[in-house]
Amino acid sequence: MADKKKIPFTQLLKEFWGPYFKLATYMRPYLPRVVFGMVCGILAGTLNGTIPLVLNYVGQKVLPAGQTLGKINPMKMHGADAGPAIDTVIWISMLIPAVMVARGIFSYLNSYYLSWVSFHILRDLRSELFRHLMSQPMAFFNKAKSGKLIARVINDTRVAQNALTSISGDLVKEPVAVVTGIVVLVSLDWRFSLTTLLLFPICMVPVLVFGRKIRQAGKAEENEAGAMAVILQESFAGVRVIKSFAREDYQASQFAKSSDLQCRNSMRVRKSMDIVQPLIESVSAFGVVLAILYVYYYHIGIIQFAALCFGIFLLYNPVKSLSRIPLQMQKCMASASNVFDLLNKQPAIQDAPDAVVLKGCRGGLNFENITFSYGSEQNAVKDMNLVVEPHKKYALVGSSGAGKSTVLSLILRFYDPQQGVIQLDGVDIRKISQNSLREHIGVVTQETFLFHDTIYENIRYGRLDATEAEIIAAAKLAYAHDFIVAQPEGYNSIVGDKGCLLSGGQQQRLAIARALLKNAPILLLDEATSALDSESEHMIQAALDRLSQGRTVIAIAHRLSTILKSDKIVVMDKGMVVDAGPHAELLERSPIYRKLYELQFNHDKIAA
């Protein structure tokens, strides 16, 4: 039998309330507003509770005395008992709108200030979460579903904030309203109040029973919202694949399934939520019967009766809001713990406390005994030793899966090797701040990523403070200026989602312009394998040649021209550097290189 360990109460409290308290700490910068909002809530709650007292007072003052239900004597309405003069009646009656208006103002201020705070908390939480996600290393994004991350940033933060707003709004105002209301009712007529309030605890039963169901269904609803976001994100990102396989119907059926589940979960939540109110109202109806019986036996005054009934009626909303708090807390807790789970995830790759900020570098790299695996038993890079001299050009060659792309990722510190050191100008790259390291490395990959923005903004991404003249100069150097000005809106033309409104060659040239603008001393190139038309290829090659000038270049070579121009060709096989040297030497002495050359680069030779 499993050993049932008793969890200490304090730990339980921490686990259950932890996310809520953590969320509440986000209120700290806005404390004056929170306090003001809560004080307004207390005043609104107090005024709400005292309304029957005011009604009773006004009634006693302005209506002839001695009127009781069942014993009304119309004759007493005239003559000596007719009551005070009309101006006194008006003045005293004005107490009622005065209290109601004051209650309305405080209630509005309570809601306004607490909503203001909660929307600002939502803003802060979302920004922090996004920044935190952006700081996660590549290994995190390799595993995470981006749709789910989007749902966390948009959905979970909103659900947590929504619940926080209503909870913080209700938590102070409503108990005050209930306590004041009950005290006032009891002071008016304790027997009537006790008789009618007797049923209040019974009203809590449906809240407790259905609260559990709401919690479970609510969690399933949130999870399914995440799953739906994954389908949406993948369908839009992979629309080319979907269309080329004619899988639109399949995707639509996947989405419909998720939507159906979402619909059923939402119905479960709604059903449980909506049944609570009619049950409470049914129980309350018995309270009305009790009230009528009480009046029948005790013949209380009509004004007092009206005030008591109004008091009971005014208790309804605060009690309803209070009964909602546990349900909202459950929702808040589920979403907040999703958010804080992500926020608590420390990035596996972080800047060392004494990390230096790189200001300029020569671009010399040294790989010392580098071994790296992505987590599987097989090493993607093994015992790699390589000295990369500044301003020289290196070509990485090797069969598919040899580890070439991994080497580029290690230079960028997307991953840290399990063994060995990579040095930049003699400094371990783990001792350099990640931002400044990457500021000194330009990357052009075969899969160009362009943002859905203008051509101008896409180039400017290379250096955010670049001037217009510098951006145009970079485009000219990348042989992109001519096709850009030929676009309907020139540099202000939108490139479409991931640059889809431009040709592959044009996208590549924009990426080169972006790298030229960055002007980094080290350049990592992953050449396009896809066959571009010869004119486009020629221009890209010329643009790359310009980009490479005066920099340390490490290129994953797919073209003969690249390997012929390289100072050194590094041959990789199964994660290891098996040889390195100039083309002619390797052709002579390396069987692996010879084979690769014949398979991979020979057709270029023929084409040339």
Ligand SMILES: Nc1ncnc2c1ncn2[C@@H]1O[C@H](COP(=O)(O)OP(=O)(O)OP(=O)(O)O)[C@@H](O)[C@H]1O
């Ligand atoms: N993100 C990843 N997670 C797990 N394993 C990976 C990942 N990326 C690459 N690998 C594995 O690491 C090894 C080296 O891959 P890498 O992409 O570096 O090879 P490559 O020489 O660049 O191949 P190609 O020329 O096909 O791009 C391969 O066995 C590959 O399956």
